[in-house]
Every structure is written in structure tokens, then in C-alpha cells.
Amino acid sequence: MKGNTIFFLFCSLFLVSFLEDTGAAQAGTNYGVYIVYMGAAASTNGSLRDDHARLMSSVLRRKENTLVHTYRHGFSGFAARISEKEARSIAQKPGVVSVFPDTQVELHTTRSWDFLKYQTSVKIDSKPNTGNDQSSSSVGSDSIIGILDTGIWPESESFNDKDMGPIPSRWKGTCVKADDFNPSNCNRKLIGARSYDDSADIKTTTTTTTKYQKKYDDSAATAPAKLHTPRDTVGHGTHVASTAAGSTVASASYYGLADGTAKGGSPSSRIAMYTVCSSAGCVGSAILAAFDDAIADGVDVLSLSLGAPSYIRIGLKSDPIAIGAFHAVDHGIIVVCSAGNDGPESESVVNIAPWILTVAASTIDRDFQSKVVLGGNKVIKGEGINFSPLKQSPEYPLIYAKNAKKSGANEAEARNCNPDSMDKDLIKGKIVVCNNVGDENYSAREKISVVKGLGGIGIVLIDDKSSRVASTYGSFPATLIKSNDSAEVLSYINSSSNPVATILPTVAVTEYKPAPAIAYFSARGPSYDTMNVLKPDIAAPGVDILAAWIANDTSQTPQGKEPPLYNVISGTSMACPHVSGVAATVKSQNPTWSPSAIKSAIMTTATQTNNMKAPITTDSGSIATPYDYGAGEVTTSGPLQPGLVYETRTTDYLNYLCYIGLDIDGIKAIAKTIPNDFACPRDSNSDYVSNINYPSIAISKFDGKASKNISRTVTNVGGDGKTVYAVSVDAPSGIVVKVIPDQLTFTKNNEKLSYQVIFSSSTATSLKEDVFGSITWTNGKFKVRSPFVVSSKSGDNDEYVL
Ligand SMILES: *[C@@H]1O[C@H](CO)[C@@H](O)[C@H](O)[C@H]1NC(C)=O
Ligand SMILES: *[C@@H]1O[C@H](CO)[C@@H](O)[C@H](O)[C@H]1NC(C)=O
Ligand SMILES: *[C@@H]1O[C@H](CO)[C@@H](O)[C@H](O)[C@H]1NC(C)=O
Numbered sequence: 049m050k051g052n053t054i055f056f057l058f059c060s061l062f063l064v065s066f067l068e069d070t071g072a073a074q075a076g077t078n079y080g081v082y083i084v085y086m087g088a089a090a091s092t093n094g095s096l097r098d099d100h101a102r103l104m105s106s107v108l109r110r111k112e113n114t115l116v117h118t119y120r121h122g123f124s125g126f127a128a129r130i131s132e133k134e135a136r137s138i139a140q141k142p143g144v145v146s147v148f149p150d151t152q153v154e155l156h157t158t159r160s161w162d163f164l165k166y167q168t169s170v171k172i173d174s175k176p177n178t179g180n181d182q183s184s185s186s187v188g189s190d191s192i193i194g195i196l197d198t199g200i201w202p203e204s205e206s207f208n209d210k211d212m213g214p215i216p217s218r219w220k221g222t223c224v225k226a227d228d229f230n231p232s233n234c235n236r237k238l239i240g241a242r243s244y245d246d247s248a249d250i251k252t253t254t255t256t257t258t259k260y261q262k263k264y265d266d267s268a269a270t271a272p273a274k275l276h277t278p279r280d281t282v283g284h285g286t287h288v289a290s291t292a293a294g295s296t297v298a299s300a301s302y303y304g305l306a307d308g309t310a311k312g313g314s315p316s317s318r319i320a321m322y323t324v325c326s327s328a329g330c331v332g333s334a335i336l337a338a339f340d341d342a343i344a345d346g347v348d349v350l351s352l353s354l355g356a357p358s359y360i361r362i363g364l365k366s367d368p369i370a371i372g373a374f375h376a377v378d379h380g381i382i383v384v385c386s387a388g389n390d391g392p393e394s395e396s397v398v399n400i401a402p403w404i405l406t407v408a409a410s411t412i413d414r415d416f417q418s419k420v421v422l423g424g425n426k427v428i429k430g431e432g433i434n435f436s437p438l439k440q441s442p443e444y445p446l447i448y449a450k451n452a453k454k455s456g457a458n459e460a461e462a463r464n465c466n467p468d469s470m471d472k473d474l475i476k477g478k479i480v481v482c483n484n485v486g487d488e489n490y491s492a493r494e495k496i497s498v499v500k501g502l503g504g505i506g507i508v509l510i511d512d513k514s515s516r517v518a519s520t521y522g523s524f525p526a527t528l529i530k531s532n533d534s535a536e537v538l539s540y541i542n543s544s545s546n547p548v549a550t551i552l553p554t555v556a557v558t559e560y561k562p563a564p565a566i567a568y569f570s571a572r573g574p575s576y577d578t579m580n581v582l583k584p585d586i587a588a589p590g591v592d593i594l595a596a597w598i599a600n601d602t603s604q605t606p607q608g609k610e611p612p613l614y615n616v617i618s619g620t621s622m623a624c625p626h627v628s629g630v631a632a633t634v635k636s637q638n639p640t641w642s643p644s645a646i647k648s649a650i651m652t653t654a655t656q657t658n659n660m661k662a663p664i665t666t667d668s669g670s671i672a673t674p675y676d677y678g679a680g681e682v683t684t685s686g687p688l689q690p691g692l693v694y695e696t697r698t699t700d701y702l703n704y705l706c707y708i709g710l711d712i713d714g715i716k717a718i719a720k721t722i723p724n725d726f727a728c729p730r731d732s733n734s735d736y737v738s739n740i741n742y743p744s745i746a747i748s749k750f751d752g753k754a755s756k757n758i759s760r761t762v763t764n765v766g767g768d769g770k771t772v773y774a775v776s777v778d779a780p781s782g783i784v785v786k787v788i789p790d791q792l793t794f795t796k797n798n799e800k801l802s803y804q805v806i807f808s809s810s811t812a813t814s815l816k817e818d819v820f821g822s823i824t825w826t827n828g829k830f831k832v833r834s835p836f837v838v839s840s841k842s843g844d845n846d847e848y849v850l
């Protein structure tokens with residue numbers, strides 16, 4: 049019965065906003081798309097479970113065109129257009145795990161949708177900055193990376209199949225036909241392309257449209273999703289696919305910027321695209337359909353650069369990504385997801401299920417600088433990608449927007465360059481300095497179009513948040529400066545009777561230091577769902593990444609130029625496929641490794657050091673913690689030889705499912721294999737979750753009095769058979785960390801040995817804030833590092849554990 053209670057709680061939660069949104073009078077009369085989730089599939093050959101077939105036919109008997117998707121390969125269930133009352137009734141039926149309204153999730157390109165909409169230049173990062181390791185691209189890989197995204201531009205040079213062998217025989221997928229996409233668009237690089245039609249109608253089923261969401265996405269509420277073709281009309285999917293597995297393309301650049309050889313993280317891997325998103329967002333029921341297909345098609349890695357916005361705090365049982373990923377992992381597929389772009393606020397990380405590899409975004413050692421030169425040739429550092437046609441000498445009139453206030457307008461609005469706040473006569477022909485600090489009402493893009501609209505010839509935006517994240521502005525001279533540097537500009541304006549300046553076209557500065565740093569937008573831990581699984585897991589390059597783009601995007605094309613074939617964009621969306629590429633390489637080198645072993649290899653070999661041999665920081669300069677970057681910055685060669693791996697067993701995940709409130713019937717429905725004697729622990733508390741055999745450790749409710757005893761098991765995959773590992777601990781002050789035993793003596797390959805970690809307080813007082821440390825095992829050849837966090841806060845976040 050527990051499952052049903054949960055359903056109703058959720059249902060009423062969503063229903064409120066649903067009614068508000070539509071203004072409907074009666075609950076029962078609303079039809080919407082609901083996802084009926086029924087757990088594991090009977091088989092992978094597409095035959096329906098009996099109860100699945102019965103339930104579907106009873107629903108379909110009612111009327112035609114009810115069914116939106118059927119899930120039958122990787123798991124069981126369907127999406128159908130039904131009433132809320134019917135949804136309630138279906139939730140009571142045997143074999144049903146959960147029923148929830150279809151949801152819309154977002155692409156993780158950048159913080160703002162308007163950025164995505166206007167971005168015209170993205171390109172594959174040719175040189176992920178990973179400190180001192182060498183590229184893994186020399187290592188051949190024949191993995192299949194499935195990507196759930198906006199589709200693909202198959203003609204891009206990054207998807208050429210030169211030198212690629214025949215398609216692996218295990219591949220069962222297909223390339224569908226659409227108006228603007230032919231099966232012949234696929235080749236030995238792009239081996240699969242599927243799309244999911246429009247019928248999911250996300251408009252009526254969007255869960256909540258908060259003010260916050262509106263700020264970022266005015267179009268989402270009105271634009272229908274167009275998922276009927278694998279052809280990308282946004283650019284995001286093309287960019288992500290080429291970052292994960294694009295072929296090597298010499299001299300790719302964004303109009304000459306960031307030029308070099310473009311290649312994906314795993315250039316010899318294959319790509320299968322599943323179109324589940326449009327520019328309006330991604331559809332939950334389609335995401336589940338894509339997981340279902342990808343499992344049957346035979347992908348090795350799934351890469352999802354999308355997720356729910358952090359403010360929705362979707363429960364795991366109604367989260368299509370968590371559900372789909374669970375079954376994919378159960379079928380041996382590693383699932384890599386972006387952490388989200390709602391940082392740097394705490395608890396903003398999404399895609400937090402323990403079976404997902406969750407990726408944060410870092411900067412790389414390349415900076416796109418567009419300098420401001422003031423009268424007297426004083427140079428101020430600025431950030432942004434523009435092809436400014438202005439002369440190099442500072443000869444253009446410069447005005448602070450506040451001083452161009454229109455009569456009757458508000459001074460703060462004028463200072464922020466808001467619409468209808470400035471006097472056209474004062475702006476015309478000038479470079480305008482606008483404040484963008486603390487103004488959440490209008491985006492930088494909107495301010496630029498306001499200034500442009502009033503005849504301004506350039507814009508200098510004061511903005512601290514976006515530092516180190518360059519946006520593309522085409523030919524319009526636009527650049528971002530830090531508020532620190534703005535003081536100099538403003539006092540120059542103040543003290544000069546005839547202030548002048550110029551904005552120089554962008555120069556890409558390489559070997560920028562320090563790098564990597566965690567991007568300001570990258571979503572942060574701890575996880576809102578449970579403090580006992582440390583999230584995010586890993587960081588990877590996600591700022592100003594050059595990768596392939598759709599060939600007909602004219603939205604930011606500089607004057608007199610063709611649309612770009614490669615583009616530079618930012619987001620955890622761009623970080624995720626870097627890790628997917630690494631995972632694909634690890635998988636092809638170690639085909640028998642489980643998804644958790646691959647994840648462990650990636651996490652325990654991460655680096656915490658930047659290119660100044662100093663600790664990696666956040667963009668604001670503070671030393672990064674595991675809440676910023678999990679285990680650290682991904683390396684490309686380390687994961688191929690991790691020495692030891694932490695394998696997360698099915699019972700670990702089952703314990704987690706108990707903890708999030710599933711009863712044993714629900715768990716039996718979900719998990720394919722379940723030990724006969726498995727039962728949910730009576731007191732399924734957060735300590736069980738801390739004891740999941742995860743490559744990192746997270747402890748909650750640490751009161752300083754009772755110690756916490758955590759257990760872990762490692763598997764010897766170093767290949768040397770007999771070997772001895774010794775432990776070293778980096779403990780925060782006030783915490784005593786004892787590892788028992790402190791030496792692990794392996795006698796053969798693949799042997800598993802366990803150890804305990806006892807956390808106690810040296811002060812017997814509770815912690816004022818969460819503290820971090822690490823445990824490292826080494827045998828002289830390999831270093832196997834696990835970060836940990838100790839918190840005094842409650843790990844049971846009942847509000848969200850639904
Ligand atoms: C699919 O698998 C099930 C169970 O393994 C079997 O009973 C059924 O005959 C198979 N169906 C087909 C079409 O192969
Ligand atoms: C943003 O808009 C709100 C509501 O219109 C207004 O109260 C607030 O002052 C505005 N903020 C800025 C920085 O202009
Ligand atoms: C401005 O610079 C000072 C001194 O370098 C520094 O302490 C401060 O954090 C900076 N502020 C911002 C907003 O960058």
C-alpha cells in the first residue's frame with residue numbers, strides 16, 4: 049500500500065499546479081499523459097508481461113489514441129493519455145510500481161534558455177584539460193554510445209566514418225526515416241538514430257511553471273516539442289554527440305577562434321542518437337521510450353545532458369531518468385548524466401540516483417578575452433566571443449547607462465539597461481556600460497538587444513557570475529567585465545568630460561591559469577534526496593567547449609560569414625559527454641566490467657590539482673570540495689588502470705530503494721534478480737545508504753558522540769595478482785578516521801577484500817559545517833582515492849524521499 053500512498057501524494061502535488069495552469073474546474077475531467085511504470089520487463093525480446101498486457105488493453109479499450117508509448121524491452125510500462133481519476137485507479141492495480149504525470153525536463157547547456165536559443169557557435173573541445181595525463185584517444189575503442197538529446201546533424205564532418213570497421217554485430221538498433229532524415233544519413237560512425245513523435249504533448253502536463261522557470265524559459269510553456277525526426281534543429285545534440293565520440297577533424301574552429309583538431313573523447317566509438325528533446329525541452333515519456341529502445345538496441349554507454357530543474361525536486365519514483373537509468377544499469381549499460389546548471393547554490397545537483405554517474409562542469413585552460421580599452425589606453429580584461437568591427441584605438445564615446453536614464457524612468461533600471469529605461473539620444477553611437485550584477489529580471493542577451501535597439505555600438509556588461517564563461521555575440525562588440533574591474537571604468541567615466549573607449553575582438557588565450565576550476569553554474573551537492581550518497585561524482589570540461597553544430601544556424605552568424613560548423617558553448621551538458629567518452633574507452637578495454645566498476649575507475653583516478661600544481665578551486669577562487677566536483681576532475685588515462693574498483697551490488701541498490709520508500713513488492717517488480725532472502729531492513733535509515741559500496745563516502749547525523757562504522761569492498765583489477773595495498777587518510781580537523789585493516793593483501797586477480805572505516809570525533813562536539821577528507825589505497829603502482837564527507841545534518845530528507 050505504501051506505493052499507492054506515495055502516488056497520491058505526488059499526484060495531488062502536481063495536480064494543484066496543473067489546475068492552476070489550465071484553470072480547469074474539475075480534476076476528474078483533465079486528460080493528461082501519465083506514465084505507468086511497472087518495473088522490470090519479462091524479457092528483452094519485446095514480449096509483454098501478462099499483467100502489463102492486461103492492464104494496457106483495459107486502458108486502451110476506453111478510446112482510441114490513448115497510448116503514447118509502450119515500454120517493453122528494458123522495463124515494463126506505458127505512457128497514455130488518461131484522466132487523473134484513471135491514473136489513480138491504475139496505480140492500485142497489481143504489478144504497478146508508480147503512476148505519475150509526464151514531465152518536462154531541460155537541456156543542461158547553460159543556465160539560461162535564451163543562451164541556448166541564441167547560441168550559434170559550439171565546437172568540440174580538442175584538448176580536454178586534465179592536468180598531466182595523456183589523451184586516451186590513441187587507444188582504440190569500439191563502444192556504442194547512446195545519446196538522448198535534440199538529435200544530430202549527420203552531415204557534420206565530425207560524424208565521418210573514415211577508417212571505421214564494420215558495425216558491431218551486437219548492434220540491434222536502427223536509423224529511422226523522417227521528412228528531413230534518411231536511414232542513409234547513418235554510417236559506421238552514426239549507427240543509430242531514433243525519434244519519438246509529438247504526441248506526448250508536454251504543454252498540458254508540465255508539472256510546475258514557477259516564476260523562476262519563466263525567467264529562463266519563456267518559450268517552453270508555449271512551444272510544442274518536435275521530436276519526430278532525428279535531425280537536430282537546436283545544435284545541442286550535435287555538439288554533445290561530437291564531444292563524446294566525434295571523429296578527428298583537422299583545423300576546426302569557431303571562425304578561427306579555438307582552432308585545432310576537433311575530436312571526441314572516444315573518436316573510435318559509435319554514436320546512436322535518440323531524439324527526446326526539442327528547443328522547448330525534453331519529454332519524460334519519450335526519455336523512457338529511448339531508454340527502453342537503447343537497452344534493446346545494445347548500447348554500451350548512455351549519455352544524458354539533461355535533467356529536471358533543481359527546484360522541482362522530483363522524487364526518484366516519478367523521475368524518468370532515474371527509472372530508465374536503473375534498468376539500463378541493470379542491463380550492464382553505464383549511464384552518465386549532467387549534474388545541472390543551477391549552481392552555485394547548495395543542493396542544486398540533479399540526476400542524483402546512486403546508479404547514475406553525475407558530472408559537474410569545469411573550465412579548461414583556454415579563455416576567450418575581449419578587452420576594453422579606455423581613453424589613455426588603459427586596458428580592462430573582458431570575457432566574451434565577438435568579432436568587433438571597432439577600431440583598436442579608444443575613440444568611441446562611452447556612457448554609463450545610469451547616466452542615460454530616460455526622464456521618468458527608474459535609475460536602477462537604467463543602470464541595468466532594462467527596456468524602456470534609457471534615452472535613445474544619449475545611447476546612440478556610444479559604447480554603453482550596463483550593470484548585470486544582481487539583476488535577475490533581464491538576461492545579458494536582452495540588455496544587448498536593448499542597447500542595440502537604441503543605436504548603441506557596443507556594450508560592456510558588469511557581471512561577476514559569468515566570469516570565465518564566454519558567450520557568443522556575433523559581430524556586436526559585447527564583453528563582460530568583473531565588478532572589481534568596473535570601478536576603474538566607472539571612475540574614468542566620472543572623471544572625464546569626454547569619456548571614450550573601444551572593445552577589441554576576441555582573442556583565445558591558451559594555457560590559461562588556473563585551470564581547471566569549477567564553473568559557477570555547475571550544480572552543487574549535497575544531494576537533496578539523501579546526504580548519504582555524495583553527489584556530484586566527477587567534474588569534466590564544460591566551459592567554452594568547441595564541438596560540431598548544425599550547419600544552418602544563422603542566429604549569431606557574424607556579418608558576411610556563413611553559419612558556423614563548429615560552435616563554442618558551456619554547460620554541464622558539455623561536461624557529461626567528455627565522461628561518456630572516457631567511459632566508452634574504459635568499457636572497450638574492459639568489456640566485462642560492470643557499470644559500477646567503470647564508474648569507480650573514473651572516480652578513484654580523478655585529480656584534485658590544477659595546472660598550477662595547486663588545489664582545484666571554484667570560479668570564485670575558494671578551494672573546491674566534493675560538493676563542487678565529487679571525486680575531482682576526470683583524467684583520461686587513469687580510469688584505464690584503476691588498480692582496485694568498488695563494485696556496487698544489486699543488494700546495494702535494493703537497500704537504497706528500501707530507503708526511498710519502496711516496499712518489497714515494488715522492489716521485486718523493479719529488480720530483475722533479487723536474492724531470495726532479501727528484505728528491507730526494518731530500520732532502513734540513512735546509515736544503510738552510507739554503506740552502499742560506492743567509490744565515495746557520505747555520512748550524515750554525525751553527532752560527535754557515537755562513531756560511524758562504514759564498510760567497503762574493493763576488487764583487485766590491477767592485473768598483478770598478488771599485491772599489497774596500504775591506506776593513507778586525509779582527515780579534516782576534529783575527525784578521527786580509522787581504517788581497519790590498514791593493509792589489504794591480495795593473492796589473486798579479481799579477489800575482493802573488505803575494510804571498515806570508523807569515523808569518530810576528537811572533540812566530542814557536533815560539527816558546525818560539513819567537512820571533507822579522503823581515503824587512498826596504494827600499492828606503489830596504483831592510487832585508489834575515495835573522497836568522503838561528514839555531516840551532522842540529517843540524511844533523511846523526508847520531504848523529498850517520496
Ligand atoms: C520471448 O521470451 C519469452 C520468455 O523468455 C518467451 O516465452 C517468448 O516465446 C519469446 N518470444 C519471442 C517472440 O521470441
Ligand atoms: C525586478 O523586477 C521587480 C518586479 O517588477 C522589481 O521590484 C525589482 O526592483 C526589479 N529588480 C531590478 C534589479 O530592477
Ligand atoms: C575584488 O578584489 C579583491 C582584491 O583582489 C578581492 O578580495 C575580492 O574578492 C574581489 N571581489 C570580486 C567580486 O571579485
Ligand SMILES: *[C@@H]1O[C@H](CO)[C@@H](O)[C@H](O)[C@H]1NC(C)=O
Pocket residue numbers: 538539542
Ligand atoms: C562620481 O563622482 C561623484 C561626484 O564627484 C561621486 O559622488 C561618485 O561616487 C563618483 N562615482 C564613481 C563611480 O566614482
Ligand SMILES: *[C@@H]1O[C@H](CO)[C@@H](O)[C@H](O)[C@H]1NC(C)=O
Pocket residue numbers: 228279281600601602
Ligand atoms: C535547418 O534545417 C532543418 C532541416 O532541413 C530545418 O528543419 C530547420 O528549420 C532549418 N533551420 C533553420 C534555422 O533554417
Ligand SMILES: *[C@@H]1O[C@H](CO)[C@@H](O)[C@H](O)[C@H]1NC(C)=O
Pocket residue numbers: 757758759804806
Ligand atoms: C564495523 O562493522 C563491521 C560490520 O558490521 C563489523 O564487522 C566490525 O566489527 C565493526 N567495527 C567496529 C570497530 O565497530
